Amino acid sequence: MKHTTKILTTLTLFTTISTAQDLQPSAPPQDHPIFLVGATVHTISGETIENGVVSITEGKIGIVADHEIMSRIRLSADTEIIDLTGKHLYPGMIDSITKLGLQEISAVRAMNDYNEVGDMTPEVRAYVSVNPDSIVIPTVRSNGILTFGVFPTGGTIPGRASILQPEGWTNEDMTLTRDAGLIINWPRMRNTGKNKSKANERRDQTLENINTIFDNATAYAAKHNETDLQLEAITTVLPSENQNPIFINANDYDQITTAINWAISRNLRPIIVGGRDAHLCTDLLLATNTPVIIGGTYNFLKSADAPYDQPYTLPAKLEQAGVLWSLTMSGRHAHERNLPEAIAITLAHSSDLGFTQEAALRGITLNAATILGLESSLGSIETGKSATLFVTDSNILDVTSIVTHAWIQGRSIDLANKQTKLRDKYQEKYRQLNLIESED
Secondary structure, three states: OHHHHHHHHHHHHHHHHHHOOOOOOOOOOOOOOEEEEOOEEOOOOOOOEOOEEEEEEOOEEEEEEEHHHHHHOOOOOOOEEEEOOOOEEEEOEEEEEEOEOOEOOOOOHHHEOOOOOOOEOOOOEHHHHOOOOOOOHHHHHOOOEEEEEEOOOOOOEOEEEEEEOOOOOOHHHHEEEEEEEEEEEOOOOOOOOOOHHHHHHHHHHHHHHHHHHHHHHHHHHHOOOOOOHHHHHHHOOOOOOOOOOEEEEEOOHHHHHHHHHHHHHOOOOEEEEEOOOHHHOHHHHHHOOOOEEEOOOOOOOOOOOOOOOHHHHHHHHHHHHOOOEEEOOOOOOOOHHHHHHHHHHHHHHOHHHOOOHHHHHHOOOHHHHHHOOOOOOOOOOOOOOEOOEEEEOOOOOOOOOOEEEEEEOOEEOOOOOHHHHHHHHHHHHHHHOOOOOOOO
């Protein structure tokens, strides 16, 4: 009986894993010019163009102009003109911190590949473990998130982030940046309670370990005879011509200030991730040119007597102070698609702080691209940038909006996913039962 149970369990697990796959083929490269005509073009970096025109050629954005330009240009015979009258055109949104492709079904241990064994594993690069057949990834692109960061978690130094796009046959095809920067989970600096002394000991030991590995990496970079993968990975963030940033997970004021001062003392490039108390240390953030990737708006309050809208107003406070920021769903698995709704909540609660829709959109497009070092190719609709765009039937910050078209590097993306197929399945059921009207 025990053997039978084991076999059934194994078969169930195999069936679960085999069905948790995206079976859609990857889109082919663009092979003809495309003109997107008539939409409201949200360029992000410039003025919004009513009734605009955007052309796509060989995966790049070409013309960005008013509709009148169509009367002054000659189109080739193979040009495809897509009428987007009444719709909105945006650059692809960016969720900087996710577990996309690293986690599929959280209850199945074999499908969670975001936490490496060990406290310090800087040699880990996240893209290596990304599953390109994940069924979660298509749900992201169907709501306009066309670029995402993948962050390993766990330990003090869990590894290095990678930047990917949700389209490609393999994880190599999907990857834009294999090594986007080193991740450090900064310890809590101020501890309270009956275990305060032990917590402080752990904090001091963690800081000592961080300093030791960075000291060793500095010595290793100066001279070494044999390759050490751990220290080699740390050298990528040390001062150099191609220095990568360090993403420091820190929320409390003491964490943020201590982490920034430590990083600057070593001439590193810090980026604060989470940043719940970032509005309390904007002077330091500005003085050190430190960006903040805000860890979502769906967060608990810091304390019971905090303002109810505290998580919602953080982006507006950083914008008001002049700090470069972006918003992420912060690895909330399978909720990455809700990124535009998360920033919309911020906008709704921050009008009295002068927060605008343009600032909100920058926080999930161009600001994110700038922080990740991709501003030359992503984040706005500009000539020469990657044609990574999407179209909606209404304002993307409206929860009822629907993404109707998307392109990644000029490739037309199929927006179907398991959830849309289930929707279509049960709509057909209710049509057959005459509970809803049939579509013409």
